[in-house]
Amino acid sequence: MSSFARQSTGDKAFIVLVYVFLFIAMAVVLYPLIYIVSASISDPAKVGSGEMWLLPKGITWEGYERVFQNEKIWNGYFNTIVYTLAGTAVNLAVTLPAAYSLSRPDFVGRGFFIGMFMATMFIGGGLVPTYLLVKELGMINSMWALILPSAASIWNIIVTRTFFQSTIPRELQEASQIDGATNFQIFFQIVLPLSAPIIAVMALFYGVGHWNSYFSAMIYFNDEAKYPLQLVLRQILVLQEMASQSAVTAEVATALNSKAEIAALLKYAVIIVSTLPVIVLYPFLQRFFVQGVMIGSVKG
Missing domain, CATH: 1.10.3720.10 (MetI-like)
Incomplete structure (x- = not known):
């Protein structure tokens, strides 16, 4: 029997809330990072219009090419x-x-x-x-x-x-x-x-x-x-x-x-x-x- 099953209802609810909070905090931290990475290789027109909100759209490496040049x-x-x-x-x-x-x-x-x-x-x-x-x-x-x-x-x-x-x-x-x-x-x-x-x-x-x-x-x-x-x-x-x-x-x-x-x-x-x-x-x-x-x- 797992230690989680032996805990009281209040303790289980607290642990669930902790995990929910951690997942929300992780999403808040990760979203800007994923967005910036995706935007750096996406079509700037789609980024500016809001069409690209998480994953890359119209992938282009022109930004990095210009950085290196x-x-x-x-x-x-x-x-x-x-x-x-x-x-x-x-x-x-x-x-x-x-x-x-x-x-x-x-x-x-x-x-x-x-x-x-x-x-x-x-x-x-x-x-x-x-x-x-x-x-x-x-x-x-x-x-x-x-x-x-x-x-x-x-x-x-x-x-x-x-x-x-x-x-x-x-x-x-x-x-x-x-x-x-x-x-x-x-x-x-x-x-x-x-x-x-x-x-x-x-x-x-x-x-x-x-x-x-x-x-x-x-x-x-x-x-x-x-x-x-x-x-x-x-x-x-x-x-x-x-x-x-x-x-x-x-x-x-x-x-x-x-x-x-x-x-x-x-x-x-x-x-x-x-x-x-x-x-x-x-x-x-x-x-x-x-x-x-x-x-x-x-x-x-």
Whole structure:
């Protein structure tokens, strides 16, 4: 006799509701993904008219062909990879030492620095002062304008500090000090090798943030050759929106509609191409991601 049959009517009803809710949630999540994949290989006229609502209609690979032939898209792809790798490296180089220092109970002034860090989560200078600072530092049209202002996330520092406090045994660090190890040796030779889960989680958090970022590039970049992929995608979306809303003559409208259809094809194809690396990478980091979320739920 199965365990489900032995349960009470109320428990059975609850389990059924849980499964119904999970199936609804799965459908809500999967539908946009299936729609985008289908739209990227469908006739844009059928996508725009609503004839294609789930499965592909009028299959065409023109969108992907244009993506592979478009130098601006591939240049943006290359820029995004560079910005993501460099930005994530800087983020980890700042977050890990800062979190380790704040996790040490013998660190003088720890409470003061934690308070100052947390104050920045509620008080900020705003966009205009930040832009003026970046301009004065000569970082306009430089990738450092995207990296240095967001070199560390205070929330991620707190999560990483919690990991160090709850996972790395204090006795291990004290034993290393007795053996003559310096703070640098403890950090690099003991703490970091034992911190692979939180390093993977922070790399994922920061990496996805850099990969999806476009607003900072839109503010600080004037040179299109340095645009990240997300800003190139935004240009495609703006082109399609302008074409769909322009009130012009029939001849011009036909030309604009043709461009809008091409932009729609590129839009869905670029969405797939731009999200593919994150989708491929996530399954390998999923268990670290879940562990990082659980670490963040522990207050300390």
